[in-house]
Amino acid sequence: MKEIRAYVQPFVLGRLVQVLTEIPGFPGLSVSDCEGFGRDRIEAGHDFTPFAPKKRLEIFAPDPLVDTIVTAIMAHAHTGRAGDGKVFVFEVLEGGRIRTGQRGPEVL
Template identity: 45%
Template sequence: MKEIRAIIRPNKLPKLRTVLREMPGFPGMTVSKVEGFGAPSEHTPHNIKEELTDYSAKVRIEIVAPDEKVDDIVRRIISIACTGQTGDGLVWVVPIDRAVFINKTTIGSPQG
């Protein structure tokens, strides 16, 4: 099991959501609004106001998926999010040792 994390442009989210929901067995995702900046560019902020507002709005996506779905999900994210311009985003995959859905069947089950 893996966690796929991605930072993408907000305007790409609706299309990505549609493409992922069409995927058989898609496990779902969590979406958060975030701000950030990439690697330093030629432009350097010259005052405190510019330094505090030198971020661009992005969306962070988190998906916990079985190993056999990961490559397909990553491919779909990249194909939708890529515009060919700087700032398109980033996708990375993190191993997960254990994940448990929280529902009434987990109540009273042993921890471990």
């Protein structure tokens, strides 16, 4: 199991979620508001206002779906402009469902 964490422009969220939910077996996601900045913003020497708004997506997915999900995010969050975002994939060692006490990969 992996965690896919993506930071994307707020205006791409609607179409991105639509594409993700069309993936067979898509396990769901959490979305939160966040702010930040990257190296490009500092190096470009823009009038520096430190934080740009982003949406943070967290998806816990079985290994066979990870590449499909990451590819979809990369394709549908892309605008070609600075600040499109980033995607990271992390190994998940264990998970649990609080309501039932169930633990392991089946909690997806």
